[in-house]
Amino acid sequence: MSAEQVAAAANPRADDVRTLTHQVWTTYLGERVPLLFVEDNTFVPDWSASVTIRGAWDGMVSLETTRAGAQGLTRALLGLDADADDLADSDLVDAVGELVNMLGGNVKGLVPGPSRLSLPLVAAGRFAHGSQQARVVRLCSSWAGEPLDVTVHAGRAKATREHR
């Protein structure tokens, strides 16, 4: 087995990431609206959240969605009415960050250890990934009519903040 094959074998499989993503949504968000996996999404994300995994396997788990998607997720997690409009950006950061934290922690269980999970980093817009990182999983989905992408990149980011 080549070095590339060994590295690829350590990466999480798309089916496993899909299963754990489905579990998170079914547990906390599925009662209202199911998460629908789709072939592709073409959108410019308003909100992105990521956690990094560092150790025996280096990588990043990210979640991208629209502002309306982030607002809907936040209302659902907080148990607010769908038309509640008193959300602050800090609420969106908290909710989207916690979702990617759950996804990242579960992905960490799929890859070789030991490793450490960072705190979530949430930003407006899209995260740029360096040449040292390669996308190994992309899950496109739709939730409450809004696009939502979950990606896993293998490789170490040049710099990540360890706080929110």
Added chain:
Amino acid sequence: MKILVADDSRVMRQIIIRTLRQAGYAGHEVVEAENGRQAVDLVSKERPDLVLSDWNMPEMSGIDALAVIRASGSTVPFGFVTSEGSDDMRARAASAGAQFLIAKPFTPEVFAQMISAVLPHTA
């Protein structure tokens, strides 16, 4: 009875508190901490009957908070509620003095099963 919920995410603290109610622990007082350092302080000040704590938090991690709490002589039942539920994490939690580890995502049934061993349902 008093339960301390420590998690840096306000959303997750609310979900945990909601799940406690669904698991049959609606009558207990709940106090909240945003990080491990706050949890250590509140264990000393509030004397909770149970601590439910995230692992990965700013300021002080849950595992470090547990070490400080145990070093202080406190035997308060302590359970992790964390996104990392590997065998290694469970072993580390147990060796540090945690009674259980609940992995996210969790259900009320898992809460009831884990907590019932250390806390009665009735307030």
